[in-house]
Amino acid sequence: MIDTQVMSGRVDRYVRGELDDSEIEAFEAALLESCELQDALEIALGLQRIVKLERTPAAAKVIKLPSKAAPEVATERLRRQWPLAASLAAAAVVATLLWRSETENAFLNSRVTALEQPVQSVLTVPLDVMRSFGSDTPDVRIRKPAGPALLILDIEVSAPMAGAPALGLELHKEQGDQILQLSSVPDADGRIQLALRTDQLPDGIVTLRISESASGPADTRFIELLPAGR
Amino acid sequence: MLKVRERIDAQSAELVERIERGDRDAEAELVARYARSVRLILLKRTGDPAVASDLCQDTFMVLIRKLRAGELRDANKLASFINQVAVNLSIMHFRKERRFVHSPDGIIGLNTPHTDRTGKQVDYVTACSQLNSALRELAIPRDREILRRFYLSDDDKDVICLDLGLTAAHFDRVLYRAKQRMRVLIERHEELKALLFGGLLDD
Secondary structure, eight states: OOOHHHHHHHHHHHHTTOSOHHHHHHHHHHHHHOHHHHHHHHHHHHHHHHHHHHHSOGGGOOOBOSOOOOOEEOOOSOOOOHHHHHHHHHHHHHHHHTTSOHHHHHHHHHHHHHHTSOOSEEEEEEEOOOOOOOTTSOSEEEEOOSSSEEEEEEEEOOGGGTTOSOEEEEEEETTSOEEEEEEEOOOTTSEEEEEEEGGGSOSEEEEEEEESSTTSOEEEEEEEEEOTTO | OHHHHHHHHHHHHHHHHHHHTTOHHHHHHHHHHHHHHHHHHHHHHHSOHHHHHHHHHHHHHHHHHHHHTTOOSOGGGHHHHHHHHHHHHHHHHHHHHHHTSOOTTSOOOOOOTTTSOOOOBOOHHHHHHHHHHHHHHHOOHHHHHHHHHHHTSOOOHHHHHHHHTOOHHHHHHHHHHHHHHHHHHHHHOHHHHHHHHTTTTOO
16 A cells, blocks of 8 residues: 555656656556556646646637547648659559559559659658548648649558558548559558659549458548649 | 565466467456556646547557567566557657658648647537536635646745745645545546546546
C-alpha cells in the first residue's frame, strides 16, 4: 500500500513535469500496476483540465469531442526533382511487376511510361494514420499544381499492417471506378511511397484502400483533390 | 509488499505465456488490465484526449503483435514493456508533428492533423452550465487561484504560499480538499468526466 501523502506528492510532481527521466519511468511502471495511483492521477489531471477550462474565454469554452478536420495542403514553390521521383516511382512499380498478372502488368507498364514523362513539379504529401470519418471529412485536401506534376503520397501504414510482407493499394474515384491497383512493401519506418501524375487524377474525393489481402480488412484514406489555381 | 510483487509478476508471466500461445481471451485481458493506465500516461504526455485515444489503440495493437511473436524475453517486465511501447509511439507522434511544420524551402507542410480538429460540439449551454456548476463545487474562488497557479502556471508551492500569505499546511489542505471534491464530481457526473477527458476514460 503506497503512503497516501507520498503518492499524492509524486502524482502532482508527475503532472507538473517535475520528475526526471528515471523517476518518470519508475512512476509510469508503478502506475500500470496500481489502481490507487491511476485514481490519483485521474483526479490530478482532471483538476488541471478543469482549471484550464475555467481560464478559457467564455466564447471559446465549447467542449470538443474527438473528430478531425482536413487541413488543406498549400502548393507554393515546389522543387524540381522529377528525375529522382520518377526513378523512385518507376522502381517501385517495376518491383511490383513481379507480383502481378499479365493484364495488370500491361497497366503497370503504361504507368511506368507515363511516370517517366517530364513534369514541371513534384508535390510530396505525408499521409499519416488518422481516424477516418468518411469521405465527408477527407484525411487530406491537396491542391493540384498547375501543369504536369507528380504527386508523391508518403503513406504511413497503420501499426497492424506495418510488419506485413506486402500490401495491396487501390485508388478509386468517388463513384467507385478504380484508378490504380498495385502492391507495395512498407519500408523500415512503416511507410509506403506512391507516385501519381496529377493530370491523370480526377478532381474531388479519391479513396485509397490499403490491405494485406483483397478480402481482408482495409485501411481506407480519403483524399480530396482540388483543381489548380484557387 | 514482496508477495504482492511476486503475485503481479506471476500473473503477468501467465498472461504473456497465454498470448504467445494465441489465446485471444488473454489479449482481451491484457487490454482490460492496462488500458486505463496507458490512456492516462498518453494523456499526460500528449495533453490531448483524442490523440491519447488513438495512440492507446496503436499501443495495444503493436504490443499484442510483439507478444504473439515472443518479443518479450522476461515476462516479469510486462509493465515496463507496455510503457516502453506507449512512450515510443508518443515520441513518434511528436516527431511526425514536427514534420508538418511549413518550411520556407518549398517542402510541403501540412497542419498537424491531430490538433487541428473540428469536433462534434456538445451543446454549448449545457457544457458551460455543467462546468460552472462543477467549478463552484470544487473550491472557493481563492482556492481555485491556488490550483491554477499550482497546476497550470507550475508555480512552486513556496512561491504561492508567500504570494498569498498561506502556510504550507493551509496549502496542503486546499489541495487535499480540491482532490476529494474532484473525486466526488467525477464519480457523480459521468458527463463531466466525458467533458474533461473527451471520452477517453469512459469505460
